Amino acid sequence: MFQTFEASTSPAQGAPRLAALRGAIAEAGLDGFLVPRADRFQGEYVAPADDRLAWLTGFTGSAGFAAITANTAAIFVDGRYRVQVRAQTDTTAFTPVDWPATKLADWLKQALPEGGRVGFDPWLHTMKEIRATRAALETTGIALIPTDNLIDTIWENRPPPPAAKIEAYPDSHAGETAEAKRHRLAATLREAGARAAVLTMPDSIAWLLNIRGADIPRNPLAQAFAILTGSGAVKLFCAPGKADDVADHLGPDVAILPEAGFPAGLRELGGTVWVDPATAACAVGDILAEAGATLHEAPDPCALPKARKNATELAGTREAHLRDGAAMVEFLAWLDAQPPGSLTEIDVVKKLEAFRRASNALREISFETIAGSGPNGAIVHYRVTEDTDRRVGAGELLLVDSGGQYLDGTTDITRTIAIGDAPEGAAEAFTRVLQGMIAISAARFPRGVAGRDLDALARAALWRAGMDYDHGTGHGVGVYLCVHEGPVRLSRASEIALEPGMILSNEPGYYREGAFGIRIENLIAVCEAPPGADDRDMLAFETLTWVPIDRRVIEPAMLAPWERDWLNAYHAETWARIGPRVSDGARAWLRQATAAI
Numbered sequence: 001m002f003q004t005f006e007a008s009t010s011p012a013q014g015a016p017r018l019a020a021l022r023g024a025i026a027e028a029g030l031d032g033f034l035v036p037r038a039d040r041f042q043g044e045y046v047a048p049a050d051d052r053l054a055w056l057t058g059f060t061g062s063a064g065f066a067a068i069t070a071n072t073a074a075i076f077v078d079g080r081y082r083v084q085v086r087a088q089t090d091t092t093a094f095t096p097v098d099w100p101a102t103k104l105a106d107w108l109k110q111a112l113p114e115g116g117r118v119g120f121d122p123w124l125h126t127m128k129e130i131r132a133t134r135a136a137l138e139t140t141g142i143a144l145i146p147t148d149n150l151i152d153t154i155w156e157n158r159p160p161p162p163a164a165k166i167e168a169y170p171d172s173h174a175g176e177t178a179e180a181k182r183h184r185l186a187a188t189l190r191e192a193g194a195r196a197a198v199l200t201m202p203d204s205i206a207w208l209l210n211i212r213g214a215d216i217p218r219n220p221l222a223q224a225f226a227i228l229t230g231s232g233a234v235k236l237f238c239a240p241g242k243a244d245d246v247a248d249h250l251g252p253d254v255a256i257l258p259e260a261g262f263p264a265g266l267r268e269l270g271g272t273v274w275v276d277p278a279t280a281a282c283a284v285g286d287i288l289a290e291a292g293a294t295l296h297e298a299p300d301p302c303a304l305p306k307a308r309k310n311a312t313e314l315a316g317t318r319e320a321h322l323r324d325g326a327a328m329v330e331f332l333a334w335l336d337a338q339p340p341g342s343l344t345e346i347d348v349v350k351k352l353e354a355f356r357r358a359s360n361a362l363r364e365i366s367f368e369t370i371a372g373s374g375p376n377g378a379i380v381h382y383r384v385t386e387d388t389d390r391r392v393g394a395g396e397l398l399l400v401d402s403g404g405q406y407l408d409g410t411t412d413i414t415r416t417i418a419i420g421d422a423p424e425g426a427a428e429a430f431t432r433v434l435q436g437m438i439a440i441s442a443a444r445f446p447r448g449v450a451g452r453d454l455d456a457l458a459r460a461a462l463w464r465a466g467m468d469y470d471h472g473t474g475h476g477v478g479v480y481l482c483v484h485e486g487p488v489r490l491s492r493a494s495e496i497a498l499e500p501g502m503i504l505s506n507e508p509g510y511y512r513e514g515a516f517g518i519r520i521e522n523l524i525a526v527c528e529a530p531p532g533a534d535d536r537d538m539l540a541f542e543t544l545t546w547v548p549i550d551r552r553v554i555e556p557a558m559l560a561p562w563e564r565d566w567l568n569a570y571h572a573e574t575w576a577r578i579g580p581r582v583s584d585g586a587r588a589w590l591r592q593a594t595a596a597i
């Protein structure tokens with residue numbers, strides 16, 4: 001089992017560790033210290049050895065940070081984690097603060113006198129973050145001081161750093177050799193006048209060098225930094241031994257060096273160096289500046305090329321979705337056969353993972369499965385633990401958001417299922433969410449359109465009824481990489497034009513607090529629109545996910561004829577593609593689940 005359900009931290013650990021940290025702060029001659037959730041790579045997941053925020057406070061959410069002074073300690077979390085932070089931390093020791101409503105600088109101004117000195121580990125904060133906070137503190141006399149990590153000096157029995165070996169990702173799955181990618185990007189660097197680019201995101205390095213790893217949960221990544229030069233050569237900095245098995249795969253133009261040599265590698269770089277201030281550590285910018293380099297500040301040069309999947313990656317992803325879809329159909333058929341009220345949320349998560357494992361191709365789950373029944377379905381980032389587990393009752397909705405990591409692709413799917421009769425008001429909301437999902441799936445749009453332009457299509461049916469949801473409509477997805485992949489999104493905040501090959505999620509929802517949650521999610525890929533009478537160059541979406549949508553919760557009369565046609569065609573296609581891949585019992589279930597309405 002990949003997923004676990006026990007609570008890994010306790011609120012009681014906070015107070016003594018906070019006292020120890022305050023001792024270290026005083027000893028270092030500082031007035032405060034910052035403890036971010038991020039590690040030096042700024043990804044969504046961190047290794048246990050890097051989970052300093054959870055170790056100090058007990059809070060295990062995927063985003064947040066703490067600010068500690070001699071008298072006060074604050075833990076900053078966003079709207080997703082307001083409830084969780086109070087359950088997991090000792091709030092007599094740490095005061096939860098609403099972020100981003102309250103900015104770090106504003107809190108520091110209140111907590112410290114003029115001249116206060118706040119320490120931070122320059123490897124754990126981005127250049128952008130530190131610049132913004134320093135700018136906001138400019139007139140206050142409060143200074144941010146780079147220092148050694150004080151948590152590391154007091155953390156007893158700290159887990160060892162991850163030591164998984166790097167694996168080669170075969171060209172047959174990548175669709176382009178690492179050598180070709182290196183030279184393609186090197187040309188981009190030269191055009192920008194940069195002699196080198198510093199790569200600090202493990203998924204960028206994994207994509208560029210056609211490698212994968214197992215250093216952190218859920219994302220098949222290796223902890224490493226890299227420097228790409230304008231000649232296409234790469235220096236890869238990682239823990240000694242980690243890359244031993246891939247030296248031949250990497251070839252003579254990729255030098256494998258110890259991670260401890262990364263600062264020295266940066267110091268050697270002269271001239272103009274490409275660096276992404278939104279993701280590179282503050283320390284990277286400081287070292288380059290001290291060494292006299294000129295910074296070319298721009299988004300990570302791998303980000304867009306990685307987002308534009310090639311034909312091989314798209315073919316692999318289609319196959320991964322058929323395999324994953326078969327596991328989902330086995331799961332849904334099994335679920336429907338259980339007496340309503342007989343399962344708990346943990347039973348559901350375990351069974352679903354077992355069906356995915358039965359494919360013998362599952363490398364990892366792509367994130368912790370969300371199985372939220374009744375009111376838990378309305379908690380958008382709900383993760384079931386032994387403490388929150390509840391029986392999936394008759395007359396409730398069950399929201400299941402899950403995915404798998406396969407060598408050929410990464411999946412992410414949400415289905416919402418009625419357990420017995422759907423609750424009052426659920427069918428109308430479900431149908432409106434479905435209409436939004438269909439509107440995105442069927443969209444045709446001119447080249448140049450961005451996620452921000454399409455987001456409202458997914459909401460229009462909900463908006464007509466005064467309803468909405470407080471999350472984006474979709475995120476980028478990698479190919480056997482991160483399930484949440486930048487830079488492109490379907491969201492009001494995304495200005496990046498959609499291009500053929502980009503894989504996105506399409507996941508509108510509706511959440512009625514205390515009652516139920518609804519989300520319907522397919523993955524889609526941007527493609528050239530099928531030929532029509534267009535006078536513009538038009539794009540469209542190809543659907544990748546083929547799993548039935550619960551017909552019992554749809555109000556057919558609310559659907560326009562074209563929406564009904566879309567749904568019936570989707571289900572017919574699901575039957576044709578998935579039917580041959582499932583057991584006889586699941587096939588009988590699939591037949592009726594995909595019947596036309």
Ligand SMILES: [Mn+2]
Pocket residue numbers: 412413475505507521
């Ligand atoms: Mn998703």
